[in-house]
Each structure stands twice: as structure tokens, then as C-alpha cells.
């Protein structure tokens with residue numbers, strides 16, 4: 474199921490002292506396999522110090538381009554992002570899984586099209602912090618390319634201009650689309666020309682949307698960055714009367730917050746796993762995460778971040794029950810219909826069956 478393909482590194486561009494943009498060449502026979510929607514990510518597999526690592530990186534390039542560019546910020550000494558920033562070379566090959574992800578720039582929903590004519594120009598607002606800009610770059614390029622009347626407003630938070638990924642590309646886009654693309658850089662550690670000062674907060678959101686662009690009726694809002702920023706912007710938008718269905722977000726976090734396990738996590742569970750039409754059976758401790766138990770048995774289940782942020786590991790519970798440590802991806806109704814992030818799930822029943830094919 475988790476099929477990786479070898480892609481050659483075509484360019485490596487320095488974005489900041491701690492981030493690079495890596496462009497991968499997609500051969501003609503894999504163009505269909507690597508076709509993607511703006512906002513999606515790829516997973517890279519790499520063995521480092523004898524350990525297989527998988528990391529998910531959002532695509533910054535436009536879906537119209539054949540090559541795929543990702544942004545990689547160095548967050549882990551000795552991990553993949555460190556390797557990519559210090560050792561990766563043009564001409565190397567990387568094992569890459571085809572694009573996936575649900576944080577995409579999509580055509581209007583039925584509800585929206587009831588109010589707005591199908592195919593009408595879109596006004597999009599986006600809020601990004603740090604490396605959360607990566608999928609927003611692809612979304613911005615797609616919004617601006619797909620209709621000559623589309624408009625996009627972006628608020629982008631960083632510590633300083635020096636730490637701002639894709640700064641030059643954003644300025645170029647602004648020059649290319651002066652009437653339709655508006656960027657508000659906001660720097661929290663340095664006071665700089667043409668930038669707001671501070672973190673993205675309620676006043677920044679309101680300044681951009683209710684002051685500078687009060688005449689625009691926004692169709693969708695895309696938020697990408699740390700959890701705190703996403704909650705703040707999302708709550709501000711809802712307080713301003715924005716319907717939750719218009720707010721899309723992707724969590725970019727490097728910290729893993731594991732919650733205390735409830736005492737009911739004692740004991741064992743008989744786990745049945747369905748992957749690629751094959752059924753596997755194993756016994757696992759309830760205190761173990763379902764995906765960890767599955768991978769320990771060398772079952773080829775899909776996964777990427779193992780941190781509850783990418784959605785690769787979703788499976789459907791068809792018998793028994795499980796609880797997640799954290800979930801920022803699945804909606805209440807998806808959980809109700811049995812979907813679960815297996816990298817976050819502990820069994821809660823003596824028998825559990827999860828199906829990776831039925832999602």
C-alpha cells in the first residue's frame with residue numbers, strides 16, 4: 474500500500490539559514506502518480522543511523538509544474554531535516570510516496586455555490602506561521618493562476634525576515650499580481666520595514682480582514698502553522714461570524730504532546746488488521762499505539778508523521794473500540810463513522826479490528 478518511488482533531487486535552494494527548498498524531478502512515467510492538489514504533502518523515507526525515518530513535507534510548487542518542490546526547515550539535529558539541510562546533494566535520490574492530504578484548495582462547496590455562482594472568482598484568506606507557509610505557497614499560486622479575478626490575502630508570521638521561508642517568492646508574486654495578491658508579513662522579534670510587529674493575534678487578523686480588505690467577501694480561509702496560532706485565528710474568524718465550514722487548517726508542529734494514559738489502558742487486545750486485502754492477527758498491549766504494534770509486525774500499513782498531523786495512517790474500526798491521544802484531523806462525524814488515526818489510537822476493547830483499505 475505504502476508505495477515509494479525513487480525521485481532525483483534536481484535543485485536545492487537556500488530559503489533561510491535553517492531551511493531549504495528541495496525540487497524533485499518527476500519522470501514522465503510517474504507524472505500521473507505524482508499529480509497533486511495544492512496543499513498536499515509527500516512522505517519521504519530515509520534510513521539514518523540504521524533507523525528508517527519517514528517525514529511528511531508539504532509541496533510548495535504549483536500543481537501545474539511537473540517537478541515537485543518541498544520546503545524543509547531544520548528542526549531535528551541528526552534527523553531527516555538536518556540531513557536535508559546539510560548533506561543532501563543535487564543528483565541524490567530520495568524514496569518518496571505519492572502526494573496525499575486533505576488540506577487542499579478545493580472548488581466551492583455546494584453550500585457556497587448556492588450563494589455564489591459556480592465558477593465565480595474566489596477571495597481567499599490565508600494565515601501561516603513559520604514553515605506552515607509551504608502548502609500555502611502552492612495554494613497561492615493555484616488561486617492566482619486559476620482565475621484572473623481571484624484574490625488572495627496572506628498574513629505570514631515569523632521571528633524576522635531572515636527566518637522567513639519563501640520571502641523572495643512571495644515578494645515576486647506580489648509584484649506579479651499587485652491588484653490580487655496581498656501579503657502582510659508579521660515579525661515577532663525584529664521591527665522591520667513593511668512588516669507588522671508581533672505574533673499573529675486577534676488584532677492582526679482583524680487588521681487584515683476587517684480594515685485593509687473589509688470590502689472583500691472571503692470564500693475560504695486556510696490556516697497553517699502551530700496549534701496555538703490555528704486556534705487563535707480560527708476563534709477570531711468564528712467570532713467575526715465566519716462559518717466553520719469555510720475554515721480549513723493544517724497543523725504544523727514539531728512537538729509531540731502525549732497525554733497521560735487513562736488507567737483503562739491496562740491489559741491486552743487481540744488486533745486484526747486489514748491492509749491491501751490481507752488480514753493479519755496479533756496481540757498487543759492496550760498501552761501501545763495501534764500503528765506501533767502494526768509496524769512492529771512488519772505489516773506494510775500507511776503512515777508518515779507518526780505525530781497525528783498528516784492523516785496518512787487513517788483506518789476504519791470495523792469491530793471493537795479505540796481512543797486517540799490527540800486528533801486535529803478527523804471530524805466528530807468521521808470518528809462516529811469509525812475512522813481513527815492509528816498512530817494516535819489505543820485499543821479500549823479486548824478485540825479490535827481496523828481496516829486500512831476502507832477509508
Ligand code: FES
Nearest residue numbers: 779783784786816
Ligand atoms: S502517521 Fe501522520 S497522522 Fe498518523
